[in-house]
Amino acid sequence: ARTKELEDKIANLSTSKTPLRSTKWLNRTDDSAISSLYIERYLTYGLTREELKSGKPIIGIANSGSDLAPCNRYHLTLAKRVREGIRSAGGIAMEFPTHPIQETSRRPTATLDRNLSYLTLVELLYAYPFDGVVLLTGCDKTTPACLMAAATINIPAICMNVGPMLNGYNNGQLVGAGTIVWKAREMHAVGEIDDDGLLDLVSKGSPSAGHCNTMGTASTMNALSEALGMALPGSAAIPAPYKERAQCAYKTGLQIVEMVLADRKPSDIMTREAFENAIAANTAIGGSTNAPIHLNAIAKHIGVKLDLDDWDHIGYDLPLLVNMMPAGEVLGEEYFRAGGLPAVMAELLDQGKLHPDCLTVNGKTMKENVQGQHSWDRRSIKKYTEPLKKEAGFLHMKGNVFDSAIMKTSVISPAFRAAFLENPKDPNAFEAKAIIFDGPEDYNARIETADVDERTVLVMRGTGPLGYPGAAEVVNMTAPAHLIKKGLKYSLPCIGDGRQSGTSGSPSILNASPEAAENGNLAILRDGDMLRVDLTKRRVDVLISEAEIQQRGEELLANGGYKYPESHTPYQDIFRREVGPLSEGMVFRRAVDFQRVAQT
Numbered sequence: 252a253r254t255k256e257l258e259d260k261i262a263n264l265s266t267s268k269t270p271l272r273s274t275k276w277l278n279r280t281d282d283s284a285i286s287s288l289y290i291e292r293y294l295t296y297g298l299t300r301e302e303l304k305s306g307k308p309i310i311g312i313a314n315s316g317s318d319l320a321p322c323n324r325y326h327l328t329l330a331k332r333v334r335e336g337i338r339s340a341g342g343i344a345m346e347f348p349t350h351p352i353q354e355t356s357r358r359p360t361a362t363l364d365r366n367l368s369y370l371t372l373v374e375l376l377y378a379y380p381f382d383g384v385v386l387l388t389g390c391d392k393t394t395p396a397c398l399m400a401a402a403t404i405n406i407p408a409i410c411m412n413v414g415p416m417l418n419g420y421n422n423g424q425l426v427g428a429g430t431i432v433w434k435a436r437e438m439h440a441v442g443e444i445d446d447d448g449l450l451d452l453v454s455k456g457s458p459s460a461g462h463c464n465t466m467g468t469a470s471t472m473n474a475l476s477e478a479l480g481m482a483l484p485g486s487a488a489i490p491a492p493y494k495e496r497a498q499c500a501y502k503t504g505l506q507i508v509e510m511v512l513a514d515r516k517p518s519d520i521m522t523r524e525a526f527e528n529a530i531a532a533n534t535a536i537g538g539s540t541n542a543p544i545h546l547n548a549i550a551k552h553i554g555v556k557l558d559l560d561d562w563d564h565i566g567y568d569l570p571l572l573v574n575m576m577p578a579g580e581v582l583g584e585e586y587f588r589a590g591g592l593p594a595v596m597a598e599l600l601d602q603g604k605l606h607p608d609c610l611t612v613n614g615k616t617m618k619e620n621v622q623g624q625h626s627w628d629r630r631s632i633k634k635y636t637e638p639l640k641k642e643a644g645f646l647h648m649k650g651n652v653f654d655s656a657i658m659k660t661s662v663i664s665p666a667f668r669a670a671f672l673e674n675p676k677d678p679n680a681f682e683a684k685a686i687i688f689d690g691p692e693d694y695n696a697r698i699e700t701a702d703v704d705e706r707t708v709l710v711m712r713g714t715g716p717l718g719y720p721g722a723a724e725v726v727n728m729t730a731p732a733h734l735i736k737k738g739l740k741y742s743l744p745c746i747g748d749g750r751q752s753g754t755s756g757s758p759s760i761l762n763a764s765p766e767a768a769e770n771g772n773l774a775i776l777r778d779g780d781m782l783r784v785d786l787t788k789r790r791v792d793v794l795i796s797e798a799e800i801q802q803r804g805e806e807l808l809a810n811g812g813y814k815y816p817e818s819h820t821p822y823q824d825i826f827r828r829e830v831g832p833l834s835e836g837m838v839f840r841r842a843v844d845f846q847r848v849a850q851t
């Protein structure tokens with residue numbers, strides 16, 4: 252039986268000027284058949300009529316975990332605590348799966364699914380009676396896909412990531428998820444370990460539930476979600492198995508109900524200033540080169556102007572503060588114990604490098620959340636005035652080879668600097684011979700026999716959003732075994748139209764647009780061309796005449812343009828028709844052009 256209190260609530264909601272979105276669905280008076288149809292099937296799994304018509308907020312739990320998505324799989328457990336939080340605060344939880352995106356398994360590449368997961372989540376949030384949503388994120392692309400959808404639908408939304416794995420160890424040495432792959436591949440290439448040894452070593456980097464324990468794309472994107480104000484302060488860095496993670500799940504459930512009652516929406520939180528805070532945070536944490544792609548995409552979907560020049564202007568001059576692999580030494584557990592993102596933000600705040608008044612999910616400002624939260628562990632999180640590296644952000648590179656590419660400077664090692672950048676006659680620049688690979692298959696086939704020496708630039712093309720649908724994470728190329736055996740102490744410089752794993756420590760120039768598949772000038776490069784890379788001028792140029800560039804371009808088009816593989820599935824074809832370049836976030840142009848959907 253309905254209590255008097257519930258009856259009053261319903262009566263109030265129907266006369267309230269702004270009833271909840273779900274209430275409009277479930278308490279329709281104009282056509283009761285429709286609300287009955289919405290209600291009757293939800294009753295069959297045990298919800299009561301009273302609950303559904305009570306006007307209580309209905310909260311979606313968008314669960315990205317499944318057997319297909321091991322990085323996020325622990326959300327199948329955590330969602331129960333989220334649900335308890337929602338219920339405790341007076342809401343009704345409805346959990347549903349998102350399209351899974353598993354970084355390490357999805358072929359041809361997981362980024363292909365970011366936009367698919369985005370589109371399907373938009374449809375779910377639009378089409379069902381949700382008042383708010385908890386976005387359960389983790390592995391690399393799951394976080395931007397969720398934030399992009401929240402931006403488009405703009406109902407109250409809060410992120411909670413699954414948390415990083417525990418630290419990995421091998422013989423007492425820290426072994427990071429992802430970062431160990433690059434090291435192990437080099438050891439394998441020179442015969443130090445066999446196939447089993449390779450798998451054993453790589454597995455040690457991933458010892459528990461959770462996403463990568465390094466500052467790869469997952470830790471980065473979840474830190475940036477918190478820096479944007481879209482996750483509870485201090486939440487991103489909590490390791491998956493720690494008790495604080497399950498407590499955070501409960502608190503996230505409580506918070507979303509409060510957000511619905513306060514009508515605190517993504518557009519109130521994800522402002523231009525919030526994106527600038529996230530760019531600053533990305534430099535300080537040593538964030539992934541995938542971050543500009545994803546953050547620019549989220550900005551496009553919420554209607555905030557943001558481009559790669561902003562990343563250079565706002566982020567480049569800032570210092571690296573977090574001593575976490577791949578740019579530093581520690582892993583997720585130390586970073587969490589040292590204070591996580593609030594400790595990093597406290598340093599930036601003190602120096603006036605943050606917009607202090609940005610609103611966050613808990614209704615407080617960024618300043619209120621992080622002020623004074625400095626780290627006690629100065630090995631893991633440095634003082635702003637004693638950083639690991641100054642000027643540690645991304646450079647936005649241009650030139651005659653491409654219009655736009657990004658370079659992460661925090662991973663430039665002293666050995667690389669000495670070999671390439673310390674020529675007194677030409678400081679901070681180098682000229683070197685290029686060897687060109689058409690995709691990872693060509694690289695694997697030719698790397699050992701191609702004319703590569705210790706001053707070669709490795710170029711990878713055909714791996715952008717069109718060429719390798721979704722843009723492959725393959726630009727970080729390992730030097731040939733004969734150079735490693737000779738004791739090469741640094742990664743060779745790499746340039747390409749694809750992406751690089753966030754866990755890679757290679758100083759690469761990535762995400763070059765236009766890509767070869769669009770017949771950009773990357774497509775006319777030939778083995779042996781000399782390239783000039785100038786970090787001060789932020790340029791990459793091929794040292795051939797304008798006339799020669801012109802002539803090669805005409806020859807390319809006369810031969811039918813740059814060749815790349817056919818699409819293998821309908822979605823790959825749709826993706827290729829709709830997608831924009833990496834420099835603009837690799838969004839579907841039509842999804843951005845489309846006016847934001849009505850919230851009713």
Ligand code: FES
Pocket residue numbers: 322353354355389390391428429461462463467469
């Ligand atoms: Fe999923 Fe790194 S592979 S988080």
Ligand code: MG
Pocket residue numbers: 354391467468724752753754
């Ligand atoms: Mg990755």
